[in-house]
Amino acid sequence: MKINFQEINLLLQKFRANPYKIFPVLTPHTGYLREFKVKEGDEVLGPSGKWLEKPGTPLFVLERERNLKLIRAQTSGIVQNLKVDLLQKFVEANELILEIKHPLSQEEIIGEILLSALYVIYAEETARFIFTPEIAQRLEKYGLRKAEVWGGEDLLIMTFMKREHFLKLHQEGRFIIYQVYFKPFELVSKGSPLVALCPKEDLPILERIVERIKEEWPV
Amino acid sequence: MKIELHKNLKDLLSLAEYIRDIKGEEFAKIGEIYLQLKKVYENFYDHQEEEIIAIIQEGKKQLEEILIKADQTLTPYEIVKIVRHPQRFTLLDILENVYDSYMELGGDGELNIDPAMVCAKAMLIRRVGDDFYVHQVMVIGHEKGAGEEYRRGGSATPWGNEKALRYMKMAETEGIPIHFFIFTPGAYPIEDYPGAAQQIARNLYHMAKLSIPMISFISEGGSGGAEAIGLADLRLMAEKGYYSVISPEGAAAIVAKLKDTRPPRELVEKMARALKLTAKDNLELGVIDRIIPEPPLGARKNSYEFFKRLKIELIKATDEVILKTRGFKTLTKHALAKQVTDNFSYYVDWELSEDEREILIELRYEKYRKMTQWAVIMPRGLSYTLKEKGENLLRIVGNEIKYRVLKSGQKTVKRLIDNILSESSLLLKPVSDPVKSVYNLIVGKKVRPKLPGMAEEETVFFPSPLGLEDRTVTCPQAEKFGCPDLWIPDLYGEFCGVCPYCGYHFFLDYQWYLQNLFDPGTLKFFDEEIVSTNPLNFEGHSEKLKQDRIRTGLNSAFLSFTAKIGGISVVCGMLVADFRQGTVGAAEGEKIIRAIQLAKISRRPFIMIIHSTGGIRIQEGTVGVVQMPRCTMAVRDYVDAGGLYLVIYDNNSYAGPVASFLGSAPYQFALKSTRLGFAGPRVIHETTGQPPPPDYHSAENALRRGHIQGIWDRRELRKKLFHALLTMGGKNLYYR
Numbered sequence: 001m002k003i004n005f006q007e008i009n010l011l012l013q014k015f016r017a018n019p020y021k022i023f024p025v026l027t028p029h030t031g032y033l034r035e036f037k038v039k040e041g042d043e044v045l046g047p048s049g050k051w052l053e054k055p056g057t058p059l060f061v062l063e064r065e066r067n068l069k070l071i072r073a074q075t076s077g078i079v080q081n082l083k084v085d086l087l088q089k090f091v092e093a094n095e096l097i098l099e100i101k102h103p104l105s106q107e108e109i110i111g112e113i114l115l116s117a118l119y120v121i122y123a124e125e126t127a128r129f130i131f132t133p134e135i136a137q138r139l140e141k142y143g144l145r146k147a148e149v150w151g152g153e154d155l156l157i158m159t160f161m162k163r164e165h166f167l168k169l170h171q172e173g174r175f176i177i178y179q180v181y182f183k184p185f186e187l188v189s190k191g192s193p194l195v196a197l198c199p200k201e202d203l204p205i206l207e208r209i210v211e212r213i214k215e216e217w218p219v
Numbered sequence: 220m221k222i223e224l225h226k227n228l229k230d231l232l233s234l235a236e237y238i239r240d241i242k243g244e245e246f247a248k249i250g251e252i253y254l255q256l257k258k259v260y261e262n263f264y265d266h267q268e269e270e271i272i273a274i275i276q277e278g279k280k281q282l283e284e285i286l287i288k289a290d291q292t293l294t295p296y297e298i299v300k301i302v303r304h305p306q307r308f309t310l311l312d313i314l315e316n317v318y319d320s321y322m323e324l325g326g327d328g329e330l331n332i333d334p335a336m337v338c339a340k341a342m343l344i345r346r347v348g349d350d351f352y353v354h355q356v357m358v359i360g361h362e363k364g365a366g367e368e369y370r371r372g373g374s375a376t377p378w379g380n381e382k383a384l385r386y387m388k389m390a391e392t393e394g395i396p397i398h399f400f401i402f403t404p405g406a407y408p409i410e411d412y413p414g415a416a417q418q419i420a421r422n423l424y425h426m427a428k429l430s431i432p433m434i435s436f437i438s439e440g441g442s443g444g445a446e447a448i449g450l451a452d453l454r455l456m457a458e459k460g461y462y463s464v465i466s467p468e469g470a471a472a473i474v475a476k477l478k479d480t481r482p483p484r485e486l487v488e489k490m491a492r493a494l495k496l497t498a499k500d501n502l503e504l505g506v507i508d509r510i511i512p513e514p515p516l517g518a519r520k521n522s523y524e525f526f527k528r529l530k531i532e533l534i535k536a537t538d539e540v541i542l543k544t545r546g547f548k549t550l551t552k553h554a555l556a557k558q559v560t561d562n563f564s565y566y567v568d569w570e571l572s573e574d575e576r577e578i579l580i581e582l583r584y585e586k587y588r589k590m591t592q593w594a595v596i597m598p599r600g601l602s603y604t605l606k607e608k609g610e611n612l613l614r615i616v617g618n619e620i621k622y623r624v625l626k627s628g629q630k631t632v633k634r635l636i637d638n639i640l641s642e643s644s645l646l647l648k649p650v651s652d653p654v655k656s657v658y659n660l661i662v663g664k665k666v667r668p669k670l671p672g673m674a675e676e677e678t679v680f681f682p683s684p685l686g687l688e689d690r691t692v693t694c695p696q697a698e699k700f701g702c703p704d705l706w707i708p709d710l711y712g713e714f715c716g717v718c719p720y721c722g723y724h725f726f727l728d729y730q731w732y733l734q735n736l737f738d739p740g741t742l743k744f745f746d747e748e749i750v751s752t753n754p755l756n757f758e759g760h761s762e763k764l765k766q767d768r769i770r771t772g773l774n775s776a777f778l779s780f781t782a783k784i785g786g787i788s789v790v791c792g793m794l795v796a797d798f799r800q801g802t803v804g805a806a807e808g809e810k811i812i813r814a815i816q817l818a819k820i821s822r823r824p825f826i827m828i829i830h831s832t833g834g835i836r837i838q839e840g841t842v843g844v845v846q847m848p849r850c851t852m853a854v855r856d857y858v859d860a861g862g863l864y865l866v867i868y869d870n871n872s873y874a875g876p877v878a879s880f881l882g883s884a885p886y887q888f889a890l891k892s893t894r895l896g897f898a899g900p901r902v903i904h905e906t907t908g909q910p911p912p913p914d915y916h917s918a919e920n921a922l923r924r925g926h927i928q929g930i931w932d933r934r935e936l937r938k939k940l941f942h943a944l945l946t947m948g949g950k951n952l953y954y955r
Binding site: 029049050051053064065066067069 | 689706
């Protein structure tokens, strides 16, 4: 397996041209658009707090059957494309009311690049995961982004209610453990990323790319 | 010589620092004096010996004058500062200086179940002339630790309070008195098993009937945390101690409705005055028995004269409690009153006989029953008392005849007949079986008797007044579960305030429960004329009470009534959110005790429905706090007599009530909408430094932690209650 640097370049160009993600805010159901709580260009915040317990910024009020429903922002960013003309009018469900232009952070861009470029192993089912003793030892000795794994090696142990299952690395070649997304013995839900591996020969180039992103998109 | 001078100067410096911390830098130029002494102390070896002697003498004279002046102008908030000061004496100082020998149990220092709760077996030597008598006592108390972080300032964890209970039981087994020392700003507000509130409730429940003398000494009495080891036969308090329902800072934050900011200093000082938390105030309120004098500006770690006095007072207090259980000891009682030195003129054996133990518990019940009754407006007078006593006497006599004489006689006869029948049936079986088969064939098989059940009734819910609006509402869980909007008349009528899609329980008014839980026309309210008052004259509280009385038509937050559920007679109590957020004060406490007593004498199950409770009413200070032991004692008495006590929680059920008469119930259930716990999220964040998760107090988590026995759906509440009465009560429904 080799990293497709052309694809990464395209992705980077896309981020450079437009380092934003646009989140459309749609009406959840029909009703009258009674009030806007934001103006064009306002900065809004999504849910926050350790458990996302603090709700996002109020955006607009939608009324149906005298039920005034406050619609809040689900992500942070700048308000744009506000449909002022819809104010006090009846709107259908799924109608665009505004957009939130969410500036991608350095972390988000690196995350996207890594997920598209590296070989990522995902959790096949909800279970607890640990590295095999050999890999864990290697990780402890050499550390992240230095420890190597070989194709065909047992990489992880999936454990759940005393049932253990070894997960092999099915790719040919030598890899570096670039990123670990789980904590040993913590429950990981199905489909979540577990480990990102980088082909050994591509590591210097990938690191240069990451460094460049860090320079281009300061925190 | 110079070493001694160095030590003297250090003591003087720490005294100056202490006065400065309590009274502020401006007071009698103490800031300047402190800096001067500090300078001399830092350059000690640059000065001549004579020079230092002169400085010490002058400083001593100056500080003594300031100390007396400072003591005369002490404010309640400065008393709070004294209690919290690291130079204040702690429990370990008492163990070292008051008791003649001690051994810490259940841990030592940091290696402990809970370093904030110290338990020790100690010895006290009483000198009578040339003779010495050794008394053994169990010492249980909070250790503030003078700056030791792991002691958490004396905030006991739930397992710390459980440790205290364990050693209380051990003392009871050994028949030795317990001396409690309360040095806590409050219990550590975590819900992990055994639970902050639930463990305090358990402690109170057991302490109510511990058959050994218990003496408590309060230096820092922070609400529920203090009560966990505070239910005693005699309550002593340090002259410069405080005993309060809440810290002045907490009260200020509530009064000013602040969430994340610190309350202003002036408001905190005002609250300290308003809460009447000093020893003198508490003695006047009747919640403590005696004040132990302290040196000017409070006793510190080296106040040896104070420790000597404390030892005499502790022996005298224990003697007093014991002598009260004994009859003809007039001379000893007289000698006790006159005793001022540590050379005692009399000796009292601290071991109680079985009879004396019973008297001790009776006296304890009497003491707490009378406490704070002055703070309640209730019908008094000869005719009312005679009427009430007459009714109760009739009930007692009637029930004694019905349940003890007739029912027990009936039971004995029934058991006898059953025995004879079962014996004879075995003998006659070979003969009777063929006959029975033929009989069944001809007549048809006998139908087995059914279990008693609620009559099949059509479920018609009386709508709540909240449903008189023609509009829809959104379920708060709509985003998660995709619930459609709900039409209000449907929601508060047919749906019983429950989202039919996800089961989310909306808030419902208390009238809904009264209309829908009980058999129609069976509700009979009593004690409605008992009125909540403002015993501390807390500013603005009388007006708020008046407003609530007019708005709700209620005289207090507690409704007591008799009713029937599916034909089963019950006595009920309900704390309602509409009146001061369901908080408990003296009036509510009195009503709760009277309702439990009625349930006891009429031999009915007692059901407590918590529409909502915000805890103890802070505006009533310690008058409110002592409702915790008072009501728990009533619960204990009722359960011991054979009663069935059920608690149903809903909405917010927090703090003092949960940590006493609710948490001590053997059967506790919660509706899905319940938030159950000890302290609210703000207090937890402030104390632990971590914000609790949003669902920290949910009914699901309470069940997970083992605080409750089950979660019920509001739509099935009537049926569940009936079922609970039958299964929990069974044939013992009207007493075991």
